[in-house]
Amino acid sequence: MDKKYSIKDIAQLSGVSVATVSRVINDNGRFSEETRKKVLKVIKETGYQTNFSAKNLRMNKSFSVGILVPDISNYFFATVVQKIEKILFKCGYSTIICNTARDEDKELAYLKMLESKGIDGLIVISGAKAFDINKVSSSSKIPFICIDRKPKDKKNTIFIASDHYQGALDATDSLFNSGSKHPIIATHKHYSSSGADRLRGFKDSLEKHGLPFDTSRNQITLTTENTTIKMEKVLKSQPEIDGIFAINDTVAIEVLSALLKLGKSVPNDIKLIGFDDEPQDKHTYPTLSSVKQDTDRIAQVAVENLIGLINSTGITSESIIIPVELMPRDSTL
Amino acid sequence: MDKKYSIKDIAQLSGVSVATVSRVINDNGRFSEETRKKVLKVIKETGYQTNFSAKNLRMNKSFSVGILVPDISNYFFATVVQKIEKILFKCGYSTIICNTARDEDKELAYLKMLESKGIDGLIVISGAKAFDINKVSSSSKIPFICIDRKPKDKKNTIFIASDHYQGALDATDSLFNSGSKHPIIATHKHYSSSGADRLRGFKDSLEKHGLPFDTSRNQITLTTENTTIKMEKVLKSQPEIDGIFAINDTVAIEVLSALLKLGKSVPNDIKLIGFDDEPQDKHTYPTLSSVKQDTDRIAQVAVENLIGLINSTGITSESIIIPVELMPRDSTL
DNA sequence: TTGTATGCGTTATCAG
């Protein structure tokens, strides 16, 4: 009742050899229906459970994957991680979560740990710089895929991302469509490959509408602390500003709050749109327009590809772009 | 360059036995300073890394802990998980995350998997029912601690929670203090032990102010879909309502949005306060009063106690309550 | 101070 059963115990209890038990458990090799029943019965009765440490050691496989994420309290990251974990579990893998806090040293330390644990695969989500697995250990060939973060070595890797460019283009277009003549983009200090793509989309929409992009006039960089002050200054020196594309919803909501404090009306004075379609967008006042990423599909594609990588030796190189969806609400009416 | 080194390789390369290498690595047993340097040098050069599967098998320890959480895209859960993971990593443990989605079957499946992997400990965060580890396997004695979720067997377990009762009491008091005469509580369908404590706090504040609690008059249950309709109905039949304590900030923000739609002014017509102090509270209009949980301390205490449990055989039973802090903002001015 | 030998629980190879 209080002991942990091993395959050996099961063998003894059911009067067969350990080899046969292993065969039955893994449904591998041949054995009679009779022994199968016998063994399965004992397993049920004893509540036997595979010892994964042993199995891993023997098979050089761990049935677990690591996931590197900058900040799990971010809505988009949390949602993607959650969905990935769910699918992986269905496929028999467990997920080791690693919160890198955008710290390169931490990232390295995590990578080492994960390698030690013999993870079968790795998913890298976002982060400031291009991802270079060779920094950990040139010997290791852990299959990995990148989400929203370009790998350093573009060959031999899979890269998955939302169509940030198109989303930003659509978002900015929607500012114009709702009457804005002089939109700007609000970014924050963190720089990621997705952020760069969104900036490109903004620029191209601007130029499409006959406005040349100029960083000093069309872009503001905010930190959490200075939003209102900075906004006030900018709006004073450029009173023509009548639309803001925020690099994500967190920034958008800070901007919205600042605008209201400054007595500006959204969308009457200034149109506003964000990115990520966070749940609270529906509950701001006015409700916040945004661009929705297809996290279901991102997660699905990520896991499918990773498992493909794990099971096959053929190395692929691919860049997968997931479409996004514009979610117009009152802030761009 | 492309091989994975084992302790045996290191032994050969440095001209000692595997036992000595093991001793040096674990700084265990005695060996000369000279051999130490020799071995360490080879380890550096080769980039040797411990094979944890083997170590785990031998030591019957996995240096990993599981964490059961209902929904990681919830701000409070995400924050706590993130902080726990960070501290655990510093202590040499990796964290296997399990998103139970409040589903008991999933929880069971996860528990089995975690047991198979030989996790050293378990952290259970919230969830609807009391937690009963015996459902997995009567044989297993995995040390575990509960956060925000009462364990079934109160003996032999550690329970950590914010002072939900006091927080709710303070929150409701603050409604009265800002002039509310007839506050109600807004809950949602999920029921947890923390939710029950918050409800108790609300009731006691009511009675303290001379109002007997009556479910049909002082409590409304919302779902995400029906908030505005339900609010309208309630406010029509009970126009005296002038204060709302929402069971958490997500509910509070939905309520706030509904109230604005219904033409009610917050805080002039109705005072409002939530729970959890989510970041967006600072950016709603008006800013949302709330009760802040000390996630740093919760995480710290949780890890400390779990590691204590793992390393000692002495079983403890304890209930640890972490103080909360009232965060008054404009919605209760 | 160091080396030898054993076993942890599995799977896989090879006989039977």
Added chain:
DNA sequence: CTGATAACGCATACAA
């Protein structure tokens, strides 16, 4: 169809 046994990489009791 089934059984004995080697091997995975490591820590440790025991010998030297």
